[in-house]
Amino acid sequence: MSWFRRTKEGITTSTEEKLEVPEGVWWKCPSCKKAIPSADLRGNKYVCPNCGYHPRINSTEYFEVIFDEGECKLLFENLRPKDHLHFKDLKTYKERLEETAKKADVTEAITVGVGKVNGNKMVCACMNFNYIGGSMGSVVGERISKAIDYCVQKKLPLLIISKSGGARMMESAFSLMQMAKTSAKLTQLSEAKLPFFSLMTDPTTGGVTASYAMLGDINMAEPDALIGFAGPRVIKETIKKDLPKGFQRSEFLLEHGFLDFIIDRKELKQRLSDMIEMLMALPASSARS
């Protein structure tokens, strides 16, 4: 399920699609409304230094936050989307893809990078919300699938950072089957005893929640992120009642047992390297036998 809403500009989600961290000298926090010098925000790992708000960022910023010296090698960028079904609503999917390619700084709704986290090599597949709402299409599934193969080959841990409005309707059942594909591939990562860390960020919904996002060996989330299967609007329409405060937020999921912990973006890198070291200190076979 997903809940894109059309606006004049094209397809966008019910919340602002564009990044909350624009280029410029000043950044105004949407939560505390304070104007912060952009350099200070960046220096604080893209967390509001005043109130701790976590603005939406893309793979570019996440890679900067988690990888040593902000350096990593991008993988599978050669995989590009295609309008296989010749889908057309008010415009064709092909047109949408072309328009998105023009304005987005990324090539799909997920970017894969390999780098070091405090010296520990790790693969990270990070979703980009500003690419058609972080919707899960064939390229998202294939890049994850290839990232898993890469991890198995090189014996590396995998981090997936989820940020998605759900399915990519313009790919219909192919979009649905990416849930099947990624879940099936994750069994191979597990078979190889390689850790899979799942980080859910605002928002993580629909088919992404109902597949890889919830399948981490370690499930974690950023503070106050919206995480759910059905969208709040759909639920509200179904039960015809207002939703309780904090419903489907990270803290709610932690309370109900679906997260191992909530992690501040500033602590993320250290936590990742701690977990890699603790889980991968011994060869898996000797640790088990």
Place this chain on the structure above:
Amino acid sequence: MQYLDFEKPIEELNEQLEKLRKLGEGGKVDMTSAVKELEEKISLTRKEIYTKLSGWQRVQLSRHPARPYSLFYIQQICSRFIELHGDRGVRDDNAMIGGLGTLDGESVMFVGQQKGINTKDRQFRNFGMANPEGYRKALRLFKLAEKFNVPIVTLIDTPGAYPGLEAEERGQGEAIARNLYEMTLLKVPVICIIIGEGASGGALGIGMGDRVLMLENTWYSVISPESCSSILWHSWDMKEEAAEQLKLTAQHMHQFKLVDGIIKEPMGGAHNNPEEMAKTLKREIKKNLIDLKDMSPAERIDARIRKFSSMGFYEED
């Protein structure tokens, strides 16, 4: 008999037939040949309508109120059936049924969504929309089947996983995700058959099979045509067009290799002859089970992973 809008010509002819028969019963005029002629005309009209159904018309058929549901098929197919209940955690989900059946002397674990046959029953079954405990009940039965080396058949018929408050509290997303993962690794043969509606993650949550088959007049998609219309066209009126664009019919799905086969329905749809439909279904289940039993568990799991991993389209620069 309830007629769908596109079945109007059949309805009219059937009314004429009824009149003719009544006249014939009077005994004064012999209507035999006229009745026969009209019956042939009905059969021909039905054929004409049913050989060129649109995507939306198949969606309508998949939701026909007289269409047979999971428990009907199971009872028709099995000489013995013991329904099993509960997820051992929260409660029994009546939208997801399951149990052990005997199919020509062999045990099969059946799991499927169940819709209701009247207003009260539809509520009891929550319109075939399972909660997380339904998916967890399904998984418990899959594991039970695996333990005793019993093959699994799932019957898929749902407008979606239930989008409720408690469903979210109890982890609808996690429950479906867990099933996708665990079904991949099941050591026993798994056959999944879409018998009605195959809506999104709610359908896929019991849909990871060695063989995924669709009845002729069913649909499988990431979203219902209605919701797709409302989101992409910003109007509820484009459901027919959305159904075309989504390419959600069994014919499309098979052509895309997203499902492994199509099971033919009786002329006029499954509801037109449920017993015949059940017989066909049984034949298909048996045939596929025999094929799958020739493979080892490891071969089946490998093939399952390979099949689902190959789904997708993209350019490679």
